[in-house]
Amino acid sequence: MAEDPVRDGKKFDPMDPWRGVRDVYMDAWGKTMVDTVNSEAYAQATGAVLDTYLTVSAPFREAVEKAMLKTLEQLAMPTRADVVSIAERMTNIEMRLDDLDAKLDGIQRLLTQAGAAPRPAQRSAPQPSKPQPTKKKTISAKKTVKRGKK
Numbered sequence: 001m002a003e004d005p006v007r008d009g010k011k012f013d014p015m016d017p018w019r020g021v022r023d024v025y026m027d028a029w030g031k032t033m034v035d036t037v038n039s040e041a042y043a044q045a046t047g048a049v050l051d052t053y054l055t056v057s058a059p060f061r062e063a064v065e066k067a068m069l070k071t072l073e074q075l076a077m078p079t080r081a082d083v084v085s086i087a088e089r090m091t092n093i094e095m096r097l098d099d100l101d102a103k104l105d106g107i108q109r110l111l112t113q114a115g116a117a118p119r120p121a122q123r124s125a126p127q128p129s130k131p132q133p134t135k136k137k138t139i140s141a142k143k144t145v146k147r148g149k150k
Helices: 016-037 040-074 080-116 135-149
Strands: none
């Protein structure tokens, strides 16, 4: 069996020169196309074609929209306008809920700060207890309670 010719430590590939030609060709075309697409004349031509297409297709688009609206109406399905309206409402509700959540967080933070603030009466040494009410007052209070139950 004959050995493959070797050049510079690599096997000879008959397609290698063609790949080189292809790469040079693609680079040249790529540069030419970039220059063409970035020109003002190309932008104007593309704009004119797009305007023409939109002008010609407008009546067909309107007819399809009307037919679709009637079909959706007969099938009792929501139209695009209905879905957009609901999405706007949901977005509005979501924004309001976010605002309420932020306000509640602020209120909670203020309450936490107020509750965590040291109070002189609570932090000081225990105060002597107040004198107990006399038995007479306690008895009269019990009688009042008994009368209230009858």
